Amino acid sequence: MHPAAPRAGRQGSDFARLYARIDEAGLMRRRPGYYALRLTLVGLAFAAGWTAFFALGESWWQLAVAGFLGLVFGQLALAAHDLAHRQVFSRRGPSEAGGRIVGNLGIGMSYGWWMNKHTRHHANPNHEELDPDVRPDILVWSQDQARAAKGLPRFVGRHQAALFFPLLTLEGLNLHVSSVRALREPHMKRRGLEGLLLFTHLGAYLAALFLVLPPGMAFAFLFLHQAVFGVYLGSIFAPNHKGMPTLTGDDRPDFLRRQVLTSRNVRGGRLTDFMLGGLNHQIEHHLFPSMPSPHLRRARVIVRDYCAELGIGYHETGLVTSWREALRHLREVGAPIRG
Numbered sequence: 255m256h257p258a259a260p261r262a263g264r265q266g267s268d269f270a271r272l273y274a275r276i277d278e279a280g281l282m283r284r285r286p287g288y289y290a291l292r293l294t295l296v297g298l299a300f301a302a303g304w305t306a307f308f309a310l311g312e313s314w315w316q317l318a319v320a321g322f323l324g325l326v327f328g329q330l331a332l333a334a335h336d337l338a339h340r341q342v343f344s345r346r347g348p349s350e351a352g353g354r355i356v357g358n359l360g361i362g363m364s365y366g367w368w369m370n371k372h373t374r375h376h377a378n379p380n381h382e383e384l385d386p387d388v389r390p391d392i393l394v395w396s397q398d399q400a401r402a403a404k405g406l407p408r409f410v411g412r413h414q415a416a417l418f419f420p421l422l423t424l425e426g427l428n429l430h431v432s433s434v435r436a437l438r439e440p441h442m443k444r445r446g447l448e449g450l451l452l453f454t455h456l457g458a459y460l461a462a463l464f465l466v467l468p469p470g471m472a473f474a475f476l477f478l479h480q481a482v483f484g485v486y487l488g489s490i491f492a493p494n495h496k497g498m499p500t501l502t503g504d505d506r507p508d509f510l511r512r513q514v515l516t517s518r519n520v521r522g523g524r525l526t527d528f529m530l531g532g533l534n535h536q537i538e539h540h541l542f543p544s545m546p547s548p549h550l551r552r553a554r555v556i557v558r559d560y561c562a563e564l565g566i567g568y569h570e571t572g573l574v575t576s577w578r579e580a581l582r583h584l585r586e587v588g589a590p591i592r593g
Contacts, residue, residue, distance in 0.1 A: 269510040269541075272560050276542060279556065281549040288548050289342045296333055299326045300360070304462075312467060320475045324482025327361045327426070331487055332531030334361070338369055341546045354444075358451035361483075362459065364433030366442050376543060380516040381501040388500060392421065393584065396500055400590045412592055415585035418492075423477075425484030430456070490529075493520050493576030494536040497583035498569065513540040514561060518579070519554065519570040526573065527551060537568065 276282065303323040310316055334357040336342055343349045350365070357365040371386050378384035388395040394403050394411045403411050410417060434456075436442055437449050463472040498516050506512060520526065520534035532547030533539060535554050545553060561568040571579065 268508070268564060272510065272541070272557065275556050275560065276545075276553055279552065281553050281556075282542065282545055283549075284342075284344060285546040285548055286342075288546065289336070293333060293342075296326065296329045300330065307462070308466065312471065314471065316467065316471060316475050317478055320479040321482050324426075324479050325486055327479075327483045328486035328490070329531070330356055330361050331363065331483075332490075332533070334363070334365065334368075335372075335531065335533075336547055338365065338372070339543045341544055354447065354451055358433075358448055359455050362433065362452060362455040363429045364436050364442075364448055364452060366444065366448050367433050367436035367439070370436075370439075370441050376540065378501070378506070379513065379540060380495050380498060381506070383502065387495070393418070394587055394591075395496075397587050397590050398502075400587055403591060408591055411588045414588050415581045418581060418584055419485065419488070422485045422488035423481035425488050426480035426482075427484070429484075429487075430480075489577070490531065490533055492580045493518055493573065494533060496580035510541070511566060513537065514557075514566055514568060517569075518576055519568075520573050520576050521570055522573060530573075534573075537570075 300323075303319060303326050307316065307319050307323075310319065334353050337349050337352040337356060340346070340349045342352065353365040353369070357363045357368065375385050375387045380388055382388055382396055382399070390399040390403060390407055392407055392410050393414050394400045394407060400411050410421075433452055437445050437452070442448060463475055466472075467475060495516055495518065498518050501507075501512075501516070507515065514537050517536045517540050519537050520530065522530075522534055526534050527547075527550075532550045535550035538545065538550045538553040538557050539547075541557065542553065558568050558570075
């Protein structure tokens with residue numbers, strides 16, 4: 255999960271000096287008490303949601319439970335993210351075990367699939383050939399991708415800004431499907447364990463829905479639960495890089511500039527930190543991916559001031575404005591399709 259080390263020489267020393275300031279402030283130290291409390295609270299919310307589900311039985315109030323569990327699944331995904339980055343444990347073994355329990359078993363998202371994808375994203379954020387998060391799929395992320403789009407991506411790309419949030423309602427289901435499909439990929443490690451935990455989750459989840467609820471209500475619960483989960487995650491991750499500069503070919507600045515210039519921070523208070531899992535401090539997270547998330551707010555001041563010293567652009571905005579910038583980017587890159 256750790257991105258490639260910054261290059262040696264003057265540019266590398268820029269990051270080395272920043273790291274020294276961060277380390278001197280004690281911001282790389284683990285926070286076991288914080289994570290023990292956070293994981294306990296999220297676990298209790300998960301248990302409370304499913305307890306309410308079984309207690310209610312056949313009732314349309316289950317849709318409120320579905321919405322609540324959609325948010326809880328989002329918080330579990332954020333916890334799995336921190337585990338994968340070794341923010342919780344310094345050693346690989348406990349981090350992987352925790353990530354698979356929370357990810358595969360807890361929410362039905364493959365730890366191994368996500369780890370492979372996210373590691374490549376961290377190494378080359380917003381690079382069109384190297385970052386899997388900006389490769390064309392249903393959506394296109396650059397005008398060159400738009401010109402080359404065919405079929406469904408071309409149709410969607412014409413209106414992708416308007417369709418972005420509606421499409422996020424399917425992102426939860428997409429994560430499950432991608433996780434199962436990834437079991438056949440050669441990079442997948444411990445595929446037997448990954449598959450066992452994934453199918454245990456999916457089997458228990460679907461059995462609970464269709465044994466407790468009549469079919470129509472079960473499908474309504476499933477759709478709303480996964481829709482809230484997908485929109486919540488998408489609303490967290492979309493502001494991080496969408497609409498920021500993209501890179502192509504050999505265009506790879508040094509580590510410090512590569513991470514800062516392609517990332518966007520979202521301003522806000524402690525509630526924003528909680529709801530976005532600290533990823534609103536995206537610049538600091540990309541520079542120091544193993545930094546515990548409660549330290550990112552303090553690191554922001556150091557990083558912002560250091561970037562000002564070096565004349566490096568540091569982009570920060572409010573949450574709604576960050577969504578607006580991402581949607582404006584989607585509309586602009588779809589222009590070649592609209593003609």
